Amino acid sequence: MTFGRITRRSAMAGAMAAGAFGLAGTRRAFAAPNWKAFDGTDLEVMLTKGPRGETLQKYENEFTELTGIRVGSEQIPEQQQRQKAVIELTSGAPSFDVIHLSYHVQKRQFEKANWLANFSQFMKDSNLTEATLTEDDFSSAGLLYAKNDAGEMHSLPFSVDYWMVYYNKEMFERKGVAYPTTFEELVTAAEKLTDPAEGEYGFVARGLRNANVPVWTSFLLGYGGTMVEDGQLRTDTPEAVEAARLYQRLLTKSAPPGVAGFNWSECQSAFLQGKIGMWMDGVGFAPPLEDPTKSRIVGKVGYGVMPKGPVAHVSGTFGDGLGVAEASSNKEAGYLYCQWAVSKLMGTRLLQSGSGVPFRNSILNDPEVRQGVKLPAEWVECVAQSSAISQLGLPVIIPVTEFRDVFGTALTTLLSEGDPKALLTQATQQFQPVLDKSEA
Numbered sequence: 001m002t003f004g005r006i007t008r009r010s011a012m013a014g015a016m017a018a019g020a021f022g023l024a025g026t027r028r029a030f031a032a033p034n035w036k037a038f039d040g041t042d043l044e045v046m047l048t049k050g051p052r053g054e055t056l057q058k059y060e061n062e063f064t065e066l067t068g069i070r071v072g073s074e075q076i077p078e079q080q081q082r083q084k085a086v087i088e089l090t091s092g093a094p095s096f097d098v099i100h101l102s103y104h105v106q107k108r109q110f111e112k113a114n115w116l117a118n119f120s121q122f123m124k125d126s127n128l129t130e131a132t133l134t135e136d137d138f139s140s141a142g143l144l145y146a147k148n149d150a151g152e153m154h155s156l157p158f159s160v161d162y163w164m165v166y167y168n169k170e171m172f173e174r175k176g177v178a179y180p181t182t183f184e185e186l187v188t189a190a191e192k193l194t195d196p197a198e199g200e201y202g203f204v205a206r207g208l209r210n211a212n213v214p215v216w217t218s219f220l221l222g223y224g225g226t227m228v229e230d231g232q233l234r235t236d237t238p239e240a241v242e243a244a245r246l247y248q249r250l251l252t253k254s255a256p257p258g259v260a261g262f263n264w265s266e267c268q269s270a271f272l273q274g275k276i277g278m279w280m281d282g283v284g285f286a287p288p289l290e291d292p293t294k295s296r297i298v299g300k301v302g303y304g305v306m307p308k309g310p311v312a313h314v315s316g317t318f319g320d321g322l323g324v325a326e327a328s329s330n331k332e333a334g335y336l337y338c339q340w341a342v343s344k345l346m347g348t349r350l351l352q353s354g355s356g357v358p359f360r361n362s363i364l365n366d367p368e369v370r371q372g373v374k375l376p377a378e379w380v381e382c383v384a385q386s387s388a389i390s391q392l393g394l395p396v397i398i399p400v401t402e403f404r405d406v407f408g409t410a411l412t413t414l415l416s417e418g419d420p421k422a423l424l425t426q427a428t429q430q431f432q433p434v435l436d437k438s439e440a
Contacts, residue, residue, distance in 0.1 A: 034127050038333040039068030045337065046085065046096040048320070049075040051355035052159050053100060056341055059349070063340050069333050082106065089115045089325065097328040098337050101155065103145040104318045109398045112439075116154040116323040117331045119338075123153060128332060132362065133339060141317035141390035142359035155323035156338045159356035161282040162386035163218050163316040163393065165304040166289065168297055171200065171277045180307045183222060183246060186278075190254035193277035202254040202277040204267045205247075207415055209408040210401075211263045212247075214393050215280060216411055218316035219243035222309020227395035227403075231439060235407065236421070236428040239311075244411065244420035251415055260415045272296060280306075282318065283383050286375055287354050303382040305389070315386040316393030319359065348372070357383055398438040406431045 045060075047053035053075040060071045074096075076084060082105065088094035090113075101110060110116055122128045123135070135143060135153070142157030167179060175193055180186040186203075193202030206212040217227060225239030234240065251259050254277075256270055264281050271279040272289065274296040288294045289301045306315045322341050324334035340346065344366075347358030352372040363369055364384045373380050394400055410423040 033125075033129055033336075035067045035336065037127065038330070038336065041069045041330055041333040043069050043071050043098065043330055043333050043337055044096045045071055045073040045098040045100075046081065047073055047075045047100045048081050048102070049077045051353075052320070052350065055346070055350055055353060055355045056100075059346065063337060066340070067333075067336055069336065071337065078102070089113065089327070092327055094325050094327055096325065097330045097334040098322060098324055100158070100320060100322055102320050103157075104392070104394045105400055107145060108396045108400075110323070111148045111154065112398065115326055117326050117328065117334070119153040119156065119323075119335060120151075122332070122335045128335060129339065130343070132344065133342075137362050138359045139317075139361060139387040139390050141387075141392055142319065142321075144392055145319055146321055155321040156342045157319060157359035158321045158342055159350060160317060160319040160359045160387075160390075161284050161357070162383060162390055163214065163281065163306060164283050164382050164386055165306065166271060166279045166281070166286070167302040167304055168271070168274065168277055168300060169302045170274070170297070170300045172302070175277075177277075179302065179304050182308045183219070183310065186307045187246070187249060187254075190250055190278060194254045200275050200277070201256045201270075203250045203280070204255050204259060204262065204270055204276050204278070205251065205280045206263055206267060207251055207255070207259040207412060208261055208263045208266075209412045210404040211408070212411045213404045213408050214316055214318070216243055216247050216407070217393050218280070218306065218314070219246050219309065221314040221316055221391050221393070222306070222312055224309070224311030228397060228435070231435070233428045233432050233435065235431075236424040240424055241421045244414060244424055247411060248414040248420060260412055274300075283357055283379070283386065286379050290375060301376075303376065303379040305382055305385045313389050314391045315389050317386075317390040318393050359387075361387060397435060399434050402434055403431060406434075 047056060057073050057075065060073060064070055085099055138157050139160065142160060146153050146155050146157050148154055171193055172179065177189050177192050180189045190202035194200065205215045220240055220243040223239040223243050225237055225243065226234050228234060264285065267279050267281060268285055268288065270276050272295045290298055292298050322338040324331050324338065328334055342360065344363055347360055347363040348369050350356045350358055351363060351369065364387060370380050395403060397403060406427050410427040413423055414420060
């Protein structure tokens with residue numbers, strides 16, 4: 001199921017209302033840069049296979065019509081795309097100009113190797129940048145992802161995944177439980193909603209090794225903690241331990257049997273059956289919940305912003321962006337493509353087609369854009385509110401997969417036995433040398 005089919009006419013209308021990008025018919029709506037400055041350029045784009053890549057490919061002829069730049073694009077499955085990117089960028093002569101990158105996996109690797117062109121000066125150039133494309137239109141997490149330590153923009157934030165809570169309104173009403181606004185209330189609600197004799201459980205989240213780490217880090221951020229600071233792990237601090245205790249309590253006292261083997265798909269399947277009170281995960285898993293061919297809880301789903309932690313109110317955030325290879329001879333043309341890809345027009349299409357959630361606040365907060373989204377208004381509002389409290393959900397390090405493996409093992413072990421402090425101390429000691437080596 002998608003959010004609804006968006007027509008070219010409705011997309012253009014929404015984009016014009018937002019003062020957004022467009023083709024010939026919309027250029028009068030804003031002060032545009034010189035789109036034809038690189039007419040005749042051939043641009044190669046390497047995309048990650050999926051709905052976002054498909055959306056860009058679907059409309060790339062419009063980009064050519066607008067700019068005269070011919071696009072050759074390729075969608076590659078995520079893992080293969082990442083491997084190909086490293087091989088080609090390391091060679092110094094990549095076959096692509098523009099690359100679609102996964103921030104939460106590739107940010108630090110790309111920055112350390114200086115693989116991407118600096119967009120900071122491009123964004124200040126009115127001949128290259130449309131007037132509404134400003135840094136303050138991106139969510140705080142988007143800017144953290146796109147900027148390096150020197151504050152330079154080396155990519156443009158494209159699509160984001162904020163963490164939130166899906167909840168079963170019917171279960172809440174039947175048990176007389178209010179939606180939790182704090183971690184303490186989250187635990188109380190989860191345990192009140194749990195009734196194993198009826199096969200009902202108050203909470204579900206990822207328990208599977210590696211996949212489970214964002215659950216813990218989302219709690220850690222709420223305790224005011226961080227994962228890495230000045231090259232040193234902060235994963236066995238009191239904040240980290242309390243976050244692990246919360247994870248352990250929720251998944252051992254309020255989650256269904258077998259949760260230690262659950263990734264997002266198993267969590268979603270359980271929630272769809274109507275026997276789970278709350279499911280904590282990313283905003284992008286909503287469409288099947290409102291699909292009567294897949295869900296028993298259509299019209300009964302609530303979309304809640306992450307509850308507040310004892311120290312901070314945070315939505316753990318993950319996302320992807322678009323950048324231009326530093327080795328490319330078509331940097332400006334590539335930048336125009338990236339700018340078009342994150343434009344209000346394309347962001348509207350992304351949101352309304354169900355392909356993704358744009359990082360740009362002006363899209364999420366536009367009433368006309370929201371009208372075209374077929375999911376409940378509560379979902380869109382949850383996305384917008386999550387944007388305002390977004391923080392990075394994984395550390396910005398090169399060996400992020402290994403980080404998730406090591407700490408994911410500790411978290412999964414917590415669901416059967418073990419002390420959070422001891423397990424996190426062991427994992428921290430195991431992973432610190434890996435982190436040190438990656439920065440050597």
